[in-house]
Amino acid sequence: MRMIDPDLLRTFLAFAEGGSLARAAAAVNRSPSAVTAQMQRLEALVGEPLLAPVGRGRAMTPVGEEFVDHARRILDAHRDAWLSLKGARADGRIALGCTQDFAEAALPALLRRFARSHPRVRLDLRIGRTKELTAAYEQGQIDILLTMRQGPLADELLVLREPMVWLCSAAGLASAELELPLAVLDPPCGFRATAIAALDAAGRSFRIAATSPSLSGLRAAVLSGIAVTTRTERFLGSGIVAAPRHLELPALPDAEFGLRLRAQADSASADLAALLADELPRLTADT
Numbered sequence: 571m572r573m574i575d576p577d578l579l580r581t582f583l584a585f586a587e588g589g590s591l592a593r594a595a596a597a598v599n600r601s602p603s604a605v606t607a608q609m610q611r612l613e614a615l616v617g618e619p620l621l622a623p624v625g626r627g628r629a630m631t632p633v634g635e636e637f638v639d640h641a642r643r644i645l646d647a648h649r650d651a652w653l654s655l656k657g658a659r660a661d662g663r664i665a666l667g668c669t670q671d672f673a674e675a676a677l678p679a680l681l682r683r684f685a686r687s688h689p690r691v692r693l694d695l696r697i698g699r700t701k702e703l704t705a706a707y708e709q710g711q712i713d714i715l716l717t718m719r720q721g722p723l724a725d726e727l728l729v730l731r732e733p734m735v736w737l738c739s740a741a742g743l744a745s746a747e748l749e750l751p752l753a754v755l756d757p758p759c760g761f762r763a764t765a766i767a768a769l770d771a772a773g774r775s776f777r778i779a780a781t782s783p784s785l786s787g788l789r790a791a792v793l794s795g796i797a798v799t800t801r802t803e804r805f806l807g808s809g810i811v812a813a814p815r816h817l818e819l820p821a822l823p824d825a826e827f828g829l830r831l832r833a834q835a836d837s838a839s840a841d842l843a844a845l846l847a848d849e850l851p852r853l854t855a856d857t
Contacts, residue, residue, distance in 0.1 A: 719828035734822035736813035744795035751779035753797035
């Protein structure tokens with residue numbers, strides 16, 4: 571029976587999720603040539619071609635597409651076994667700080683897996699805004715931090731990039747105006763700054779029509795048709811849709827979120843951070 575190195579499966583899934591060798595290389599922190607060599611080793615073990623040339627790149631073969639689910643199940647079983655062995659006797663407390671962007675969608679399933687493997691560990695969950703959570707992290711009050719990113723940092727384990735999009739009520743704006751009505755969070759806010767910069771660069775006239783310190787307030791303002799806003803696609807649903815083309819809104823860059831682990835964090839915190847770093851890219855891609 572041939573055993574498959576989990577690292578090969580992680581790289582294969584990075585290609586499946588990213589769609590190119592370059593993106594896979596960035597995701598697993600290897601060179602494109604190293605990723606190519608890993609894929610060749612995996613194909614030799616499987617005995618079937620998983621990738622095929624398409625133009626200047628590569629695409630999944632039918633066997634490769636079928637193998638994705640097998641690879642995920644193998645890695646899930648491998649990770650659950652590893653966590654259970656490490657976590658059976660672990661105790662203590664983990665403080666996890668996270669913005670609301672991830673709290674409702676990506677985190678619950680991963681926290682459930684962690685709770686099964688580390689039943690004696692207490693989780694202190696802090697859901698809030700980037701500025702306040704980052705301050706608490708830097709003061710040693712938070713062990714793991716998942717917030718909007720301002721730039722590269724030495725303690726980052728993962729960087730997630732998601733497209734920013736313009737959003738509005740499914741019923742449209744409540745009134746037609748020459749100036750674009752904009753709903754934003756109170757400063758400081760990366761989404762607010764990016765939206766204003768994009769509108770200024772495009773020479774688009776706008777006004778701040780609604781502000782809020784929370785995402786729930788922002789959602790209420792958008793749902794009412796008072797204004798448009800910018801977030802990621804996580805904010806879609808329940809009456810909020812992508813802004814229509816006739817509004818002619820400018821293009822936006824990606825939003826970047828960073829996962830950080832405090833240097834003095836204990837082994838249980840490191841276990842949870844490793845689980846988040848491994849699984850969040852897949853879960854966010856499926857969201």
